[in-house]
Amino acid sequence: MQIKIEKVVYPGKSLSMQEGKVIFTDEGLPDEIVEIEPLKTKSNYIEAKTIHTIEQSDKRVMPRCNHYKACSPYQYINYDYQLLIKEKQIKDDFAHHLGQELKNFKIKSSQNIWEYRNKLRLNVIWNNGADTLAYHDPNYQNRFVPIDSCFLASGKINKLFIATIKLINEHILQFIEEIEIKESKYSGGLLLVLFGKQNIEHLRLSKHLAFLEENFPLAGIVYIENNENRKKEIVALGKNYIEEEILNKKFHIGAQSFFQINMGMLQILIEDINQTVRLCNFGIIADLYCGIGTFGVILSDKAIKIIGVESSKENIYFLKKNIKINKIENYDIYEGTSEDSAPKILEEKLNILIVDPPRKGLDRLMCQKLLKNCPKNIFYISCNPSTLIRDLKMLLPKYKLVKMHGYDFFPHTPHIETFTHLARKQ
Ligand SMILES: C[S@@+](CC[C@H](N)C(=O)[O-])C[C@H]1O[C@@H](n2cnc3c(N)ncnc32)[C@H](O)[C@@H]1O
Helix, strand or coil: CEEECCEEECCCEEEEEECCEEEEECCCCCCCEEEEEEEEECCCEEEEEEEEEEECCCCECCCCCCCHHHHCCCCCECHHHHHHHHHHHHHHHHHHHHCCCCCCCCEECCCCCCCCECEEEEEEEEECCEEEEEEECCCCCCCEEECCCCCCECHHHHHHHHHHHHHHHHCCCCCCCEEEEEECCCCCCEEEEEEECCCCCHHHHHHHCHHHHHHCCEEEEEEEEECCCCEEEEEEEECCEEEEEECCEEEEEECCCCCCCCHHHHHHHHHHHHHHHHHCCCCEEEEECCCCCHHHHHHCCCCCEEEEEECCHHHHHHHHHHHHHCCCCCEEEEECCHHHHHHHHCCCCEEEEEECCCCCCCCHHHHHHHHHCCCCEEEEEECCHHHHHHHHHHHCCCEEEEEEEEECCCCCCCCCEEEEEEEECC
C-alpha cells in the first residue's frame, strides 16, 4: 500500500490520512510517498511499518547505525530538520490541547549530535556460548536488537564494551546479563557496571577483568546483583562512582545514580535555570525529584535555602555526598516521594519550586497539592511533552506560562526536553 506522509507526530510516528482513516507508520517525511505494510488495523487508525520510500524528501540523510530504527529512529532525517519537527510537534500540541500559541518556541541544538551520550546500557545475549551485545527495545518486553557499535556514545565507551564482552566470553561469565558504561566528561574516567542475578565473589570478577584496568581509564568496576530478593552492589575494582564538574561544583555520580546523559546540553539547561532564578531573586528553592542534587547544588550559593526531595536510596546517598564535597550548609533533604513531602514543603515560603519528574510526569494528586498552596514560581523540567501538557492543563488556571525552552538532549531520537517557567497569577 502506498501513502503520502503529512507530518511526523510525537513520539516519532509518520502520519498520513487515507479516506478519513489515520495511518501511523514508523518512517517517512512530509510529502514523501512511501510503501507500507499494515501491522494493526483498528476502527479509526492503522499502525504500519515503512517498507521503502518511493518519492524521497531532500531532508533525508543516510543513517549511521544499522539498528537505528530501534533506538534512534530520526537518524534518517537531517539534523536541522529534526529540530524543526520537534518544535512543530510542541507548538501543534500546545495549541491543540492548551489553546496556547508558542510562537517563539525554539529547541536549542546539541553541540555534539554524535557521541553525546555519557552512558550506555546493553544486554548480553548468549547464543550457544557465542555472546553478543543487544539493545533492549523499551517498547517490547522481549525484543533485543543486536548491536556492534553505537554512534550516540563515544569511541571510548564502544571500545570498553567490546573488550568487556570479549572477556565475558573468554571466562564464560554467564551470570552477567547487562553491561552499563558511564563516562565522565570532566575526568575522562569510565565506570563499568555489570548486572546479574547471581551472588558472586568480587575477587572472581576483579581477577577476570584485570586486563580492563590496564587498558582503560577505569574509575571502577561494580557488579549489581539484582534479583527478586535483594539488590546488592559489589565493588570489584576502584570506586563505585565517577566524578563530574559543572559550574565549579563537583558531583559524584554512583553506579546506580540518575544523571542526565548529554553533558553539553545539561550545562545549557542549567545556565538557563540559573538566569531565570536570578530574575526571580533566588529566595527559598525546593528541588523536587532532585536525583543526586544537580540543580540545587548549583543554585545553593545564592539561595536562602534549598530543599531537595528524592525517593531513590542510591540517589540520596550521592546527594548527601555532593552536598558534603561542595561544603553546602543551606540544603535540607527530604527522603521519600515528592507527593508525600509536598504538603510539608509547601508550608515554607517558597519562591521557586523546581520539578523534574520521570516520564510519567506529576500525577493528578501532586498537581492538586501544588494548587492548594501555590508556590510563586514553578520551574517544570520535562522529558515528556504529553505528560507536561496533561499537568499544565491542571496548573494553568492558576499560573501564567512565562516562557518555555526546548533542549535537544537526545539527537536522532524523538525525545524532547523542555524547561517551562510558570508564575502564579496575582
Ligand atoms: C528525571 S530525574 C531528575 C533528576 C535530577 N533533577 C537531575 O537532573 O539529575 C527524576 C528523579 O526523580 C526520582 N523520583 C522518581 N519518582 C519520584 C517520586 N515519586 N518522588 C521523588 N523522587 C522521585 C528519580 O529517582 C530520579 O532521580
